[in-house]
Amino acid sequence: MKEYIKETEGGICAPKGFYAASAAAGIKYQGRTDMALIYSEKDCITAGTFTSNLVKAAPVKWDMRIVEEGTPVRAVVVNSGIANAATGAAGMEICEKTAEKMSALYGGVKDSVLVASTGVIGMQIDPEKICRGCELLYEAKAATKEAATAAAQAIMTTDTHKKEVSVSLTLTDGSEVRIGAMTKGSGMIHPNMCTMLGFVTTDADIDKKLLKKVLKEVVDESFNMISVDGDTSTNDTYVVLANAAAGNKKIESAGEDLERFKEALMYVSVYLAKQMAGDGEGATALFECHVYNAADKTAAKKLAKSVVCSSLCKAAIYGHDSNFGRFLCALGYSGAAFDPDKVDLYYESAAGKLKIVENGMGTDYDEEEATKLLSEEAVTVHVDMHAGEDEATAWGCDLSYDYVKINADYRS
């Protein structure tokens, strides 16, 4: 990691002026927290990426409008348990009621509140419960790492652990800005809960257009490169709130400071993306595919993603089975053009690195050594396309025995 980026504690509360809270509102789950609040003392500019699904949840529509219009934002209210998707006009009213309730508590306008939901599609949220939850959240808000962690836990659905991170970044003039983030979402082992929600807070003073541009570039190489089950959620959301509380010289043009901010946001996003990729229930390994010397960036991304999304490849990783044909097969249907007879492929893990394929055919490698390499908790498959100079990395997880018994043991 670059010397001007340092990992810190505090999650979404690490940046100045941000508060967090969690509450048990009984939206659907009992005996656990199911609502979270991100609150900023100062107005925030926002940038966001949302689901590409035509069927968009009500909160996604609500947030897209506010982020698009550029209304200053003060708070984000999140609930788990019910997704508020396929809920029609009633669903939009819930978003409005929630925003009205929260904004009234701090004396702002309803459009200064973003909302996000994750859970079952097609169910309506009880307005009384979510409004009561807003009161609990506002009372409980605190600018502490404990509050941040509790918020990260409240938005979990089938995640096996909370996902948060924060860094401090030193700009060229020596001033410090902070970035904090939390996400929820686990791998393809939970297709019914695959919604990804992510929230980034920063006290950096940065131009809105640049923030939007940087966010898109970062998401394309982080969250858009992790394996999912193909079931693009109706609720996927990744939003950045910037409140300028750091008082840094505003980043308003391309240059070293913008690059540093992008690197810090990339670090935070890739960290969380890998956390999500590795969190499929039953997953025993983080599975990374690094494609290099590809004809172009688009091809590199398609190829890397095709491998980590492949059930065959995931099962092979779980089975510690060097069934390299599966990797070649996945590259072959990725949609990217390449010469199969030029592909070299390597396995790498804590146990070492081994060349498995040369010019599209298996090398005379040692099966035992390959199995040893594939038995580590994090395995990388490197693919040299010998076609150009672009590269890309994608992340996924293996498929556990419970998930696909037969495939992993296929060759034995």
Add this chain to the structure above:
Amino acid sequence: MKEYIKETEGGICAPKGFYAASAAAGIKYQGRTDMALIYSEKDCITAGTFTSNLVKAAPVKWDMRIVEEGTPVRAVVVNSGIANAATGAAGMEICEKTAEKMSALYGGVKDSVLVASTGVIGMQIDPEKICRGCELLYEAKAATKEAATAAAQAIMTTDTHKKEVSVSLTLTDGSEVRIGAMTKGSGMIHPNMCTMLGFVTTDADIDKKLLKKVLKEVVDESFNMISVDGDTSTNDTYVVLANAAAGNKKIESAGEDLERFKEALMYVSVYLAKQMAGDGEGATALFECHVYNAADKTAAKKLAKSVVCSSLCKAAIYGHDSNFGRFLCALGYSGAAFDPDKVDLYYESAAGKLKIVENGMGTDYDEEEATKLLSEEAVTVHVDMHAGEDEATAWGCDLSYDYVKINADYRS
């Protein structure tokens, strides 16, 4: 089924002049047959569809060339156990050796033999074993339904049952022609063995160009509409052999007879496609999605396929869980444009039919009744897009408990 199409016995041996055989050549499996032969007394014209994977198995390249060049074909030699993919020049030599061996047995040219393989990628086939297998096959060949069935069994990998069918077709002048077929391949529960091999025999006298055109139209609405795991195999093959032994008035132009032939080929292909879709290990139900009133045919196909390919939807079917949001979600990311607020959705099975979604929102349906409908062995989800007049049907299977424990029980 139309009155001029009748299902018959005999599989690939039902058409006149076709022989079948199976043999245990020990290519990879022990204690079972692993090679099959289709042999025609007369030269056959051929038409075929092959995998779109850039990484093509050697036998696929061999067959594509022969079918493309239009060389008259007399035999098809199939082996299971090893796919002969990612095997380089040595793999192509195996195809040539096999064709030379078989053609020598009946005194033909090597290009009159098609070859097909299914199994592990990256392993080489022992030339001695496959050549010995050719001898056993040629000796054993017989024009009987028993021989046809044994051949259909020999090409199985993880299939739980053999897949064959045959029909007789009456043309407008009263003459009879026959179509027989066998396939292997099971659903997405076996991503490592998802190769689909299909062989059709017919004694119809038909123009080669028309046969090619009809085959493409049929495959697009049958095998291309069943759910796969996304891992397009390196070996997928569907070939038709026509030997004209029926002596019918040659079908050489568009018209009623060509339509009848297409319908018969469609019946055979859809029958086998559904057999494959329903044969995922652990699958408990055939899952059909019928999309109608779509804006156009392409949209209808995308929408129907998106639903049956969705892990969410498959898990819901297995769990007999009316989690209709999953169906809307799958439609939403299908890539087809539509108005989510206009969609109506119904469940239909032997237990009846029920409207679940109206104008994109859940109706006030009876959960118990829905569960009852979803508990049958064959379940159809009908989707009315209210956008146009085109329709399409796709077939898949559910996801068994072993496959994805948690998803099916999500809402309970």
